Amino acid sequence: MSDTFQEPLCSTCAARLQSVLDSLESDQLGGFETSKKCGSYKKGESIFEENDPPEGVFCMHSGKVKVFKTGDEGKPQIIRFAKPGTILGYRSMLSGEPYTVSATALDESIVCHIPKDTFVAALEKDTQFARRFMEMMSSDLDQAETQIVHLAQKPVRERLAEALLVLKKIYGTENGDTSPLDVTLTREELAGVVGTAVETLVRTLSDLKRERLIATDKKKIRILDTEGLIRVGNLQD
Amino acid sequence: MSDTFQEPLCSTCAARLQSVLDSLESDQLGGFETSKKCGSYKKGESIFEENDPPEGVFCMHSGKVKVFKTGDEGKPQIIRFAKPGTILGYRSMLSGEPYTVSATALDESIVCHIPKDTFVAALEKDTQFARRFMEMMSSDLDQAETQIVHLAQKPVRERLAEALLVLKKIYGTENGDTSPLDVTLTREELAGVVGTAVETLVRTLSDLKRERLIATDKKKIRILDTEGLIRVGNLQD
DNA sequence: CGAGCGATTGAAAAGACTCAACCACCGTGG
DNA sequence: CCACGGTGGTTGAGTCTTTTCAATCGCTCG
Numbered sequence: 001m002s003d004t005f006q007e008p009l010c011s012t013c014a015a016r017l018q019s020v021l022d023s024l025e026s027d028q029l030g031g032f033e034t035s036k037k038c039g040s041y042k043k044g045e046s047i048f049e050e051n052d053p054p055e056g057v058f059c060m061h062s063g064k065v066k067v068f069k070t071g072d073e074g075k076p077q078i079i080r081f082a083k084p085g086t087i088l089g090y091r092s093m094l095s096g097e098p099y100t101v102s103a104t105a106l107d108e109s110i111v112c113h114i115p116k117d118t119f120v121a122a123l124e125k126d127t128q129f130a131r132r133f134m135e136m137m138s139s140d141l142d143q144a145e146t147q148i149v150h151l152a153q154k155p156v157r158e159r160l161a162e163a164l165l166v167l168k169k170i171y172g173t174e175n176g177d178t179s180p181l182d183v184t185l186t187r188e189e190l191a192g193v194v195g196t197a198v199e200t201l202v203r204t205l206s207d208l209k210r211e212r213l214i215a216t217d218k219k220k221i222r223i224l225d226t227e228g229l230i231r232v233g234n235l236q237d
Numbered sequence: 238m239s240d241t242f243q244e245p246l247c248s249t250c251a252a253r254l255q256s257v258l259d260s261l262e263s264d265q266l267g268g269f270e271t272s273k274k275c276g277s278y279k280k281g282e283s284i285f286e287e288n289d290p291p292e293g294v295f296c297m298h299s300g301k302v303k304v305f306k307t308g309d310e311g312k313p314q315i316i317r318f319a320k321p322g323t324i325l326g327y328r329s330m331l332s333g334e335p336y337t338v339s340a341t342a343l344d345e346s347i348v349c350h351i352p353k354d355t356f357v358a359a360l361e362k363d364t365q366f367a368r369r370f371m372e373m374m375s376s377d378l379d380q381a382e383t384q385i386v387h388l389a390q391k392p393v394r395e396r397l398a399e400a401l402l403v404l405k406k407i408y409g410t411e412n413g414d415t416s417p418l419d420v421t422l423t424r425e426e427l428a429g430v431v432g433t434a435v436e437t438l439v440r441t442l443s444d445l446k447r448e449r450l451i452a453t454d455k456k457k458i459r460i461l462d463t464e465g466l467i468r469v470g471n472l473q474d
Numbered sequence: 475c476g477a478g479c480g481a482t483t484g485a486a487a488a489g490a491c492t493c494a495a496c497c498a499c500c501g502t503g504g
Numbered sequence: 505c506c507a508c509g510g511t512g513g514t515t516g517a518g519t520c521t522t523t524t525c526a527a528t529c530g531c532t533c534g
Contacts, residue, residue: 072390072391072471077390091378101382124368131331134331135331138374141328141381145316145337146306148384152432195388
């Protein structure tokens with residue numbers, strides 16, 4: 001974590017308005033502002049890791065982060081992607097148990113750390129905030145359960161199509177609709193999202209390229225035919 | 238849902254003490270008691286289903302319930318098992334969205350329904366309760382994420398070993414340690430837990446039998462060698 | 475320039491699924 | 505009481521998917 005950047009303020013933080021912290025009462029907000037510590041993370045830098053002791057939660061101010069869990073054989077499985085406004089590491093804060101997932105920057109990112117006491121106090125004092133927070137947890141859980149079903153029942157090809165669409169939805173594209181996804185992952189990372197071997201991932205990507213659904217340029221991926229991918233992914237919803 | 242049974246009281250409910258409702262203040266408890274509606278469900282009966290509109294949460298008083306989500310091809314994936322004290326359907330209550338999972342009795346079960354208003358009021362008034370509730374959600378989420386990694390990275394054999402150990406942990410055995418698991422699932426259900434085809438499940442079960450790790454008698458499954466299953470499942474934790 | 479990592483491709487092997495047949499048990503109705 | 509039909513369980517065979525291992529390629533960085 002490096003230190004040369006402008007420390008953001010919660011009160012004027014655009015990312016906050018995208019997050020579960022949007023409705024925070026101003027008295028709580030002050031507590032956040034004075035107790036938080038923000039850090040800048042370069043691409044590849046770790047924000048927290050499995051088994052680390054939790055001391056609060058992280059709130060993303062800018063950048064992109066992958067949240068993953070390491071399997072028995074050491075292979076990382078990407079559980080979810082975070083963007084500005086996302087709260088990370090809340091589970092361990094609540095349970096007091098060490099982190100069960102790791103978070104690593106995918107890009108230059110600024111991530112703030114809010115001490116447990118501050119956060120818990122806000123949860124206790126601001127009912128509306130607590131409510132929003134629970135809704136966020138619900139939504140994370142719902143997403144995880146959908147992921148379970150897809151991993152159990154869909155073939156790699158469908159999961160890959162879905163993963164690409166998810167990346168588009170979360171991080172968007174650089175310019176127009178068919179311009180490159182505004183995030184770059186290694187093939188290994190993408191394999192870790194889809195839950196497959198790197199070689200299989202590469203082959204399946206090639207298939208999609210051959211079908212003109214996507215195009216690749218270096219590490220950049222462009223989605224040429226969103227509808228087509230939805231069809232491939234069997235995603236009616 | 239049939240009606241011939243003794244309606245349980247929250248205040249004297251043994252299951253409650255096993256649940257997130259254990260610390261509930263007595264004033265809230267009264268609200269639960271007067272507003273709840275309990276129902277008895279026979280084996281195979283549905284408690285709620287995907288896309289049903291939520292009107293509160295369910296709390297298990299007795300019995301066994303499977304919670305599952307239906308995949309695109311209509312194949313049910315069992316997400317989790319519930320026992321007395323388990324709260325079901327809380328996600329949709331929070332979000333107001335229709336249920337994203339279904340719950341069905343595996344055995345004669347008594348399940349109470351607590352109206353949304355009552356439950357939400359308790360969450361708002363009783364900070365300790367809200368805290369416990371969030372911890373429960375955390376733990377569900379953690380479990381779901383572990384499941385994701387295992388589905389993505391472990392072969393059927395390992396997942397089956399784990400599933401059997403989970404069933405033992407949740408529902409226990411009928412008598413001694415190597416007596417039959419105190420729950421009966423069809424092969425199809427077990428396949429839906431592990432995330433595989435019925436035929437594969439049957440074959441893998443046979444392998445475990447051949448290795449004397451388990452034994453089967455009709456639908457009953459006995460775990461003969463817990464240590465062995467832990468080894469097969471690659472479960473150091 | 476050379477080392478090394480990430481990406482790609484090929485070929486073989488393993489794992490899992492599908493299809494099809496058969497068996498075993500159970501409850502029903504004759 | 506028994507024949508019948510149906511459901512759930514099991515097994516076999518073949519096929520498809522996915523993984524693994526090996527080799528090659530290309531690029532970047534020191």
